[in-house]
Amino acid sequence: xxRVSRQRRRGVSLIEVMVAVVVLxxxxxxxxxxxxxxxxRTILAKDELTATxxxxxxxxxxxxxxxxxxxDPTLLEMGILxxxxxxxxxxxxxxxPLYATLQWRDVEEDTDAGVTLREIRVLLQWRRDxxxxxxKATDPDFAMTTYVRRDQSGG
Numbered sequence: 001x002x003r004v005s006r007q008r009r010r011g012v013s014l015i016e017v018m019v020a021v022v023v024l025x026x027x028x029x030x031x032x033x034x035x036x037x038x039x040x041r042t043i044l045a046k047d048e049l050t051a052t053x054x055x056x057x058x059x060x061x062x063x064x065x066x067x068x069x070x071x072d073p074t075l076l077e078m079g080i081l082x083x084x085x086x087x088x089x090x091x092x093x094x095x096x097p098l099y100a101t102l103q104w105r106d107v108e109e110d111t112d113a114g115v116t117l118r119e120i121r122v123l124l125q126w127r128r129d130x131x132x133x134x135x136k137a138t139d140p141d142f143a144m145t146t147y148v149r150r151d152q153s154g155g
Contacts, residue, residue, distance in 0.1 A: 048142060050094050051124040055144035058100060058122045067118040067148035069104060090132070097132045099125045107147065116150035 062071045073080045073089055080091045080100070087102040101123040108117040125141040127133060 044140070046094070047096055047126060047130075047140065050096050051098060051126065051140075051142040052144070054091060054093050054098055054100070055122045055124050055142060058102070059120065059144055059146050062102070062120055062122075063146060063148050066150060067104060067120045071102065073100070073102070096126055096130055099135065101125070106150075114151060118148050118150050119145060120148055121145040 058073055061073065061076060062068075065071050073091075074082060078091070080089050082088075083090050083099065089100045089102075091098050091100055103121040103123065105119050106116050107119050109115070121143060122145075123141060123143045125135050125139060127135065127139050
């Protein structure tokens with residue numbers, strides 16, 4: 001009778017190594033995808049914050065002028081440029097070119113008191129690629145609205 005000795009196998013098989021590589025590759029791709037999208041969302045959030053602050057600045061200054069229909073933000077001397085289109089301006093803040101459109105409408109008028117309630121609105125648009133040019137339907141925008149009494153501040 002001969003004895004067959006069995007050797008104990010040690011190590012991992014090729015199949016086990018390939019499965020581990022596939023699992024690791026999927027995990028790495030997931031992390032890279034998450035990092036990419038998180039970076040894009042961070043940039044968009046910063047752009048939206050810039051637009052919010054710019055809209056607030058323009059609205060506060062416009063409101064201090066009583067919501068004047070002929071308000072000109074270029075008089076702020078902060079680099080706001082006319083675009084050649086009525087009530088549309090270009091301003092660059094934090095290397096983000098923003099197109100600002102000023103809109104107003106009289107909401108209510110009290111002829112006895114001589115007071116008019118005016119809605120003033122700033123619409124800011126910017127290109128997703130942060131360049132100057134024509135807006136696309138998919139480009140982000142931000143609008144801010146407030147109200148002013150037309151007898152306020154000499155308006």
